[in-house]
Amino acid sequence: xxxxxxxxxxxxxxxxxxxxxxxxxxxxxxxxxxxxxxxxxxxxxxxxxxxxxxxxxxxxxxxxxxxxxxxxxxxxxxxxxxxxxxxxxxxxxxxxxxxxxxxxxxxxxxxxxxxxxxxxxxxxxxxxxxxxxxxxxxxxxxxxxxxxxxxxxxxxxxxxxxxxxxxxxxxxxxxxxxxxxxxxxxxxxxxxxxxxxxxxxxxxxxxxxxxxxxxxxxxxxxxxxxxxxxxxxxxxxxxxxxxxxxxxxxxxxxxxxxxxxxxxxxxxxxxxxxxxxxxxxxxxxxxxxxxxxxxxxxxxxxxxxxxxxxxxxxxxxxxxxxxxxxxxxxxxxxxxxxxxxxxxxxxxxxxxxxxxxxxxxxxxxxxxxxxxxxxxxxxxxxxxxxxxxxxxxxxxxxxxxxxxxxxxxxxxxxx
Amino acid sequence: xxxxxxxxxxxxxxxxxxxxxxxxxxxxxxxxxxxxxxxxxxxxxxxxxxxxxxxxxxxxxxxxxxxxxxxxxxxxxxxxxxxxxxxxxxxxxxxxxxxxxxxxxxxxxxxxxxxxxxxxxxxxxxxxxxxxxxxxxxxxxxxxxxxxxxxxxxxxxxxxxxxxxxxxxxxxxxxxxxxxxxxxxxxxxxxxxxxxxxxxxxxxxxxxxxxxxxxxxxxxxxxxxxxxxxxxxxxxxxxxxxxxxxxxxxxxxxxxxxxxxxxxxxxxxxxxxxxxxxxxxxxxxxxxxxxxxxxxxxxxxxxxxxxxxxxxxxxxxxxxxxxxxxxxxxxxxxxxxxxxxxxxxxxxxxxxxxxxxxxxxxxxxxxxxxxxxxxxxxxxxxxxxxxxxxxxxxxxxxxxxxxxxxxxxxxxxxxxxxxxxxxxxxxxxx
Numbered sequence: 144x145x146x147x148x149x150x151x152x153x154x155x156x157x158x159x160x161x162x163x164x165x166x167x168x169x170x171x172x173x174x175x176x177x178x179x180x181x182x183x184x185x186x187x188x189x190x191x192x193x194x195x196x197x198x199x200x201x202x203x204x205x206x207x208x209x210x211x212x213x214x215x216x217x218x219x220x221x222x223x224x225x226x227x228x229x230x231x232x233x234x235x236x237x238x239x240x241x242x243x244x245x246x247x248x249x250x251x252x253x254x255x256x257x258x259x260x261x262x263x264x265x266x267x268x269x270x271x272x273x274x275x276x277x278x279x280x281x282x283x284x285x286x287x288x289x290x291x292x293x294x295x296x297x298x299x300x301x302x303x304x305x306x307x308x309x310x311x312x313x314x315x316x317x318x319x320x321x322x323x324x325x326x327x328x329x330x331x332x333x334x335x336x337x338x339x340x341x342x343x344x345x346x347x348x349x350x351x352x353x354x355x356x357x358x359x360x361x362x363x364x365x366x367x368x369x370x371x372x373x374x375x376x377x378x379x380x381x382x383x384x385x386x387x388x389x390x391x392x393x394x395x396x397x398x399x400x401x402x403x404x405x406x407x408x409x410x411x412x413x414x415x416x417x418x419x420x421x422x423x424x425x426x427x428x429x430x431x432x433x434x435x436x437x438x439x440x441x442x443x444x445x446x447x448x449x450x451x452x453x454x455x456x457x458x459x460x461x462x463x464x465x466x467x468x469x470x471x472x473x474x475x476x477x478x479x480x481x482x483x484x485x486x487x488x489x490x491x492x493x494x495x496x497x498x499x500x501x502x503x504x505x506x507x508x509x510x511x512x513x514x515x516x517x518x519x520x521x522x523x524x525x526x527x528x529x530x531x532x533x534x535x536x537x538x539x540x541x542x543x544x545x546x547x548x549x550x551x552x553x554x555x556x557x558x
Numbered sequence: 559x560x561x562x563x564x565x566x567x568x569x570x571x572x573x574x575x576x577x578x579x580x581x582x583x584x585x586x587x588x589x590x591x592x593x594x595x596x597x598x599x600x601x602x603x604x605x606x607x608x609x610x611x612x613x614x615x616x617x618x619x620x621x622x623x624x625x626x627x628x629x630x631x632x633x634x635x636x637x638x639x640x641x642x643x644x645x646x647x648x649x650x651x652x653x654x655x656x657x658x659x660x661x662x663x664x665x666x667x668x669x670x671x672x673x674x675x676x677x678x679x680x681x682x683x684x685x686x687x688x689x690x691x692x693x694x695x696x697x698x699x700x701x702x703x704x705x706x707x708x709x710x711x712x713x714x715x716x717x718x719x720x721x722x723x724x725x726x727x728x729x730x731x732x733x734x735x736x737x738x739x740x741x742x743x744x745x746x747x748x749x750x751x752x753x754x755x756x757x758x759x760x761x762x763x764x765x766x767x768x769x770x771x772x773x774x775x776x777x778x779x780x781x782x783x784x785x786x787x788x789x790x791x792x793x794x795x796x797x798x799x800x801x802x803x804x805x806x807x808x809x810x811x812x813x814x815x816x817x818x819x820x821x822x823x824x825x826x827x828x829x830x831x832x833x834x835x836x837x838x839x840x841x842x843x844x845x846x847x848x849x850x851x852x853x854x855x856x857x858x859x860x861x862x863x864x865x866x867x868x869x870x871x872x873x874x875x876x877x878x879x880x881x882x883x884x885x886x887x888x889x890x891x892x893x894x895x896x897x898x899x900x901x902x903x904x905x906x907x908x909x910x911x912x913x914x915x916x917x918x919x920x921x922x923x924x925x926x927x928x929x930x931x932x933x934x935x936x937x938x939x940x941x942x943x944x945x946x947x948x949x950x951x952x953x954x955x956x957x958x959x960x961x962x963x964x965x966x967x968x969x970x971x972x973x974x975x976x977x978x979x980x981x982x983x984x985x986x987x988x
Binding site (some may be wrong): 174 | 657770
């Protein structure tokens with residue numbers, strides 16, 4: 144470790160960390176002090192953007208990329224010949240505070256390869272967070288990886304210093320995991336999630352009684368699933384996500400498209416999944432969390448894969464035309480949320496505006512709704528001839544006309 | 559011809575002007591509220607100062623912040639939009655602010671949204687560097703904000719960097735925070751800032767990080783441009799790298815994926831032991847250059863297989879076997895790494911593991927005794943460890959009934975190891 148210069152190790156361990164999609168720095172709030180460094184705001188901040196279109200909000204590093212695991216999809220697996228490196232706790236704390244002072248970052252996202260044992264590894268991560276909070280009075284954002292298999296005591300201390308914890312579920316099914324990640328199992332990963340969820344509930348409860356009570360991971364927990372390394376369908380992926388959201392109260396599930404490695408074994412596909420699949424999964428995830436859709440509606444048994452060409456809400460509307468057109472002046476919020484092209488914010492604006500005025504097509508256009516998609520599905524105060532297209536077989540072509548297939552990288556941002 | 563009122567760029571002056579205009583009953587259609595006095599041309603009456611007037615207009619409480627932000631926008635039409643809304647609210651449309659679809663309200667929220675975005679980008683893109691100001695070490699930054707937002711932005715920087723002395727500059731104004739109070743002063747042009755402020759050495763570390771945290775295999779340049787507009791690049795040290803990073807991306811993406819140091823692809827589908835042994839002899843994926851060691855004995859199923867770390871441990875094991883009263887033919891001994899040499903590293907054990915898996919698949923031992931942590935890792939993965947010594951893992955993978963873990967033959971725990979060897983043998987032959 145000693146002879147490799149810090150800068151080179153920073154490169155190696157940033158390279159190793161970039162496969163964790165999360166860079167969120169939102170969800171916690173901590174005022175600044177005159178003695179300490181930094182604060183944490185409810186809305187995260189993206190301090191830079193890289194050529195892959197992703198935001199840089201946190202200093203995202205691995206403490207070490209040495210690892211005893213041999214997970215087939217991971218570049219840091221023990222059988223991979225990547226260059227290995229490690230930081231000391233003091234080095235990571237120094238990088239974090241110096242970067243923070245210059246306003247490069249919101250805080251730290253620290254993960255690690257597993258060395259010796261899960262508990263030993265977790266202890267190393269916790270040591271960095273503890274040093275930042277106590278020695279450096281650091282009040283910025285800290286996200287720590289929760290190493291599955293770490294003891295409840297270690298996780299408890301991690302949550303005391305960190306804003307967010309995340310234990311990665313890695314793959315959509317238990318069988319996928321057994322096949323590609325020898326040594327990892329759903330029960331072990333999920334017991335870490337359960338531990339975090341329980342501690343969080345206790346902390347929230349205690350906060351209600353006394354505001355002085357210690358917080359526990361105030362920005363909650365998240366997880367990540369690799370997509371496209373196994374044949375699991377979008378339906379299976381979203382069902383697993385939904386189960387994790389409901390049973391462990393996760394804030395976010397991140398989806399990361401698998402990238403193939405040369406000489407990989409026959410268990411892995413030779414091609415990466417299209418990036419747009421990742422994007423559609425995020426859209427399906429939003430529909431579940433914020434739009435009142437059930438997973439069965441997003442990916443019904445007859446269509447277990449998300450449509451890559453149109454967004455999942457539009458796909459649902461095309462399959463369920465009997466619910467349309469929706470009267471924007473009368474329909475309840477739940478139904479407005481189901482109209483293609485209407486987002487949560489605009490639904491809110493429509494509800495507010497219609498208390499005072501009747502909504503016309505021009506009003507929707509002024510709200511910058513995606514008119515191409517909205518028009519056939521709504522009734523407005525004025526005449527809307529576009530609804531006649533609802534019964535036409537070419538409706539799908541009409542609403543997607545002029546909409547370029549946007550090969551979006553998912554917008555994984557700090558907010 | 560409309561009456562032109564010079565407001566300037568302060569919300570307080572707008573309030574004064576609007577109060578007087580409303581008091582005089584001058585409708586928005588007949589007035590033009592501007593920042594600067596017009597020059598030349600034919601204009602109506604130009605008023606630079608308006609008289610005092612009692613307040614007849616009121617601002618809805620819920621929209622005070624919105625109006626304050628919109629006032630910071632550089633759009634010269636902002637005062638007219640605001641006056642029109644306030645006038646309409648006072649003249650028969652008391653709810654106008656609550657109608658988000660109204661064209662004037664839309665215009666106001668567009669102004670507000672632009673200023674909020676500008677504020678957000680300022681919080682994100684300010685880059686402090688050490689500087690000496692009035693003989694004191696000060697963290698200094700110049701930021702090319704689009705609107706006049708410094709006063710709106712300073713509370714954020716005071717809260718976040720309250721323990722630092724800093725100097726924040728924009729094209730219009732500047733602010734110094736001395737750890738107790740803020741002092742506002744003049745701003746600086748971009749050119750002046752370039753001559754006054756210098757970057758520091760830590761930028762180089764930050765640039766290294768930036769160059770390595772992104773994935774060159776999945777570029778999305780449009781998204782980057784949308785969120786980080788070019789006009790801010792000059793003050794972002796990392797932005798200087800972007801062109802080079804884009805040029806290098808294809809090559810980096812190709813080189814990004816590491817070589818797999820695993821025998822996985824070398825193991826023949828024919829799982830007979832002699833075939834496996836011959837194939838393994840030529841294997842060099844892990845780069846260990848030692849003596850090849852794969853026991854010749856047995857080509858059928860075995861009851862007990864003993865797994866040692868490497869061939870060099872064999873003599874120590876033989877001694878223990880004799881002490882346990884077992885004959886050489888009663889146990890099948892094999893190794894976590896098939897080539898001898900120095901202590902096996904985790905990467906070597908993992909690389910060799912497909913051979914071991916194939917070997918066990920051919921022999922189907924009922925019980926495996928793993929001696930030492932390294933050997934244990936080869937069959938038990940992360941379950942192995944000092945704490946696992948003496949433990950029995952039932953049905954731990956493969957066709958085997960149980961895996962026993964014990965100390966390595968050369969660990970100096972002979973009594974325990976012998977006892978565990980006997981226990982494993984009884985279990986295997988029962």
